[in-house]
Amino acid sequence: METTLWDSVIVGGGAAGLSAGVALARARFATLLVDSGEPRNGPAAHMHGYLTRDGMAPKEFLATGQEEFTRYGGILEHAPVAGAHRAADGTFELRLGDGRVLRARSVLVATGLTDELPEIPGLAQRWARDVHHCPHCHGYEVRDQAIVVIGNAHLAALLRRQSPSVTLCGAELSDAERQRLTAYGVRVIDARVTRATGDVELDNGETIPCDAIFVAPTPVPRDAILTALGATRDPGTGLVAVDARGATSVPGLWAAGNVVSPRAQVVAAAGAGCTAGIGLCAWLLERELAGAGN
Template sequence: MDTTTNAPGEPQVEDVWDSVIIGGSAAGLSAGLVLARARFATLVLDSKAPRNGPAAHMHGYLTRDGMAPRDFIAAGQEELSGYGASIVQATVAEAERATDGTFVLRLADGGTVRGRALLVATGLTDELPDIPGLAERWASVVHHCPHCHGYEVSGRKIVVIGSAMGASSAHLAALMRRHSTSVTLCVNGAELEETERQRLTAYGVNVIDAHVERVSAQAQAQAPASEGEPSVIVELDTGKSLRCEAIFVAPRPAPHDAILTTLGAQTDPASALVTVDTSGATSVDGLWAAGNVVNPRAQVVTAAGAGSAAGIAMSSWLLERELSGAVTELGGEGR
């Protein structure tokens, strides 16, 4: 880094960091750990809005199964800070490439940050069907990932609500059937081929051709189906309703990739996602992306692995430029 005068938590406009990471969750922190341990001046800009923030626990991460997301991030930040990296709460409003090749980031608070290499790990937003009462119960009784939350609702009454992600809705219903003998799929306008309907029915999933009008709380006068667990009512347009203890839905992923596309990163025509190679490198030299912003299906452990791979690639990229710069300073002769 060109200067070392920045106060903790306050990046200065004149700073040129070796690496800047936008996003301080699993992918961003893992990349930062690699870079900081390689002794590259590293800054993490974190808006403190992780995708799994509302969840009480995360699962599927070996040795961290059941850990609260906030505790996971706090532990990661502590480890990263121990290697000299800086973590700042900030939101990036604009990004551009300067003529000297550095990335210039303008923050929402008016500040400016510059970096030689940039990793975007900004995640995504889960867009739920527009059903009253659904969003209010997100991450409590409403879930989207059977691998993250399926085991915890084993044996309970489960309703899967169809969404615009039709194929995912059917797959979700089938996976939940492995955890419960009481799984109902409310098609809710989702595309469901007859062959898939037959497969689900044969597998024990109750398929209902109805739209969901509302999700509401279980009436106080009725005891919940399982002690200690909230029960909810799924109200259908047929006038009927279903009581359940857990709802699963396949939301539409909306990646926070504006920074990537603004900087010119190519997207895949089929998925509309920004394309990256196995290290997370985009089509723009010096620009990487990792985690849910380019892989909506990535769990915490997957995002962490992608961040680590990106950090290693960024270290090599930075090192190559330092080696070339050292030769240039010697007049172009490798002596």
């Protein structure tokens, strides 16, 4: 593996990485996908919003994607990437956790992100079970139940469409926002949540019974490989910048999915991965044609 020069190494085996891998493998580029086995939606029992895949278990989705990728000749490696640099000749070297080094003409990073939850006891333990962040992914499943939303007025308003019992706690609101939410049927409580191990406990001593909790975590992109290889960030968003196809500022370095688009759902991440994979096929082909003419 250390001596092979891959056409492309994909880092990250979620929806974006696998979709990119299928595009590259079907075009018969030598493609290796490296995955650490820590998918963002791994704790969830089901995923939603993906046409024809609604309700599918994330583990089943990934297993199916891996089978498709390897069916077309893609190679799958389960390992973390510990380091990366660009060689003088423009190729890339990725060092795996066990010390092995991969060499590639191009790299596509689809490492996703980490959801950082507020430090409230109980949230992390219940994450993806009855604590959620996306009303489009999980709102319908808790319809007509008692819902508590922590700190986010937009979430509360969206979830009010699913249930007559929505309570918003700990949000900083203007008088106009408070009036609109109250008129829309959302109960607004200024107190902050201190514990969510069972029902929600507030710092004013009140306890609110609930069936589901929604919170907006802080998305932290896993972009260390991109920055190590010199990719520039968008000054407005702070995210690694990519063009419409997924190319970064570094020739041969591409990215797709939540690592550069934190709000992308699974279906959107898969689409971005496919777009990046096809774009990278064209990039690799152009260099082969240029080389053939010399």
